[in-house]
Amino acid sequence: MVVVVVAEGRVVMGRPDFIIIGAMKCATSTLHAQLAKLPGVCMSEPKEPNFFSDDEQFARGIGWYESLFVDVGESMCGESSTHYTKLPTHPLAVERMRQHLPDVKLIYVMRHPVDRLISQYIHEWTQRAVSGSINQAVDRLPRLIDYSRYSMQLRPYLDAYGAERILPVFFERVVRDPQVEFERVCRFIGWRGQPRWQVEDDKRNRSSQRLRKSPIRDALVWNPVSNFVRRRFIPQGWRDGIKRVWQMKDRPRLSREQQRKLEGVFDEDLAMLGSWLGADLSCQNYRDTVVSTNLEWCGPALGS
Secondary structure (H helix, E strand, O other): OEEEEEEOOEEEEEEOOEEEEEOOOOOHHHHHHHHHOOOOEEEOOOOOOOOOOOHHHHOOOHHHHHOOOEOOOOOEEEEEOHHHHOOOOOOOHHHHHHHHOOOOEEEEEEOOHHHHHHHHHHHHHHOOOOOOOHHHHHHHOOHHHHOOOHHHHHHHHHHHHOHHHEEEEEHHHHHHOHHHHHHHHHHHHOOOOOOOOOHHHOOOOOHHHOOOOOHHHHHHHOOHHHHHHHHHHOOHHHHHHHHHHHOOOOOOOOOHHHHHHHHHHHHHHHHHHHHHHOOOOOOOOHHHHHHHOOOOOOHHHHHO
């Protein structure tokens, strides 16, 4: 833990030793929860302080950020804010982070870029941040594409911190062999011991099962009285049927034209990412390559 204030020999506040910087909808919540269960590791609450990315959060001052890591003794500290890799939405995150955390370790989780985009669309649909079909949303909202452009998001961090302080992690490898990948993450952050991936957390945060926001519904349903009545007297089958009114019925499907357009954009970005990792990466071969190959940074290619 990076100590900031010491009073009478007791650690009062500190700063994180590592940060999960993204990407959005790549199981960062699951990884955060798994790390939080390790002895000697303190993960921030809230999970996503977004301090270095969001202007209103940064305006609260470094003291507020340090207060998220209070009285944790010798524990290793971390946080997880996917806003830190949401260019061009949050352009100052790297500069601010480098100023206050020059030695922090960074974890970046990636997923097939099209799959990640679809998952983000589902999430934003539940939040009522998008409307219309996924094909319409892709045309209207560049962020759906930008947040899947991994080399674009990583380049500023590689320039600021160097490859040795950034761990590339792949969602597909975590799904296939979570224990092995969790051990790799723990070695990177310097946690000593034999970690154990806890399976009960694997189904955390599934966007397709979330309900679309409805302030009136939530006010009626989640007050203590109606919550008691619902659980006590309404059968589970009825409750599930009512939930489906606010759930997305089917997984969104991209048109063939939209799929080709996205693959063109993402293939260019993945080619750059692959050059840094010593692999030929494209949308077509992404899943097989990241699952079958232990991808690590290759020094010479990072300078390109």
